[in-house]
Amino acid sequence: MERVPILKIGRTLFVSIQIDLQDQTVVQLQEDLADELVASRATGVIIDITGVEIVDSFIGRMLATIGSISRLFDAETVLVGMRPAVAITLVELGLYLEGVRTALNAEQGLRLLNGRS
């Protein structure tokens, strides 16, 4: 199973998903991120899904869960780079990703996090 790397820049954790997500990979990412949030005391998480071709109900639920978990560590999660076709499909699927904020790209996502009081 492949693993998604987590980078720390300042007080933000960056995750860029560049692989075809297997269910187990997303579960692992969730655990790795929780550990990293505690270890790094980060206040924000940016998940870049520019390279993700589909988000189905399982992957979507996991992304929303990551948002809820990070909030328990006083960190905010921003999902960035969603492809238009993925957004259309998600809404039709009935998934609204409550609990995670979204931004067009990583730069906008960072701005969102930095504007947080």
Added chain:
Amino acid sequence: MAELPIDSGDDVVRVRQHVRAAAAGSGLSLVDQTKLVTAASELARNALVHGGGGSARVEVATSATGRTGIRITFTDAGPGIADLDLALTDGWTTGDGLGLGLSGARRLVDEFELVSKPGAGTSVVVAKWSR
């Protein structure tokens, strides 16, 4: 036509990749490709998690009105579904998910046929046609 096994999480990813390539080759738009691949991902996971494994047959097909597209048949030999109407209800789940897999997949495709009986496994046939 291809018959793909669904016996692991990696197999689910392989089904997605195969459906993506077939959908692109059959002239489906990017949004329609994405919808079909997402539906295939839900149904392949169902076959794995609830059906204990199964297979997906992916084929190029033509609709009754002459449009080309992709038809996928998912088959498993699992416990089957006792109440089909209930299983297709948004939010109904056997426990661990959101209950959007089956109902969501149905919304994402143009044709959807579910055959299942308790003890006799489940088969789901979906199709997406080019516009």
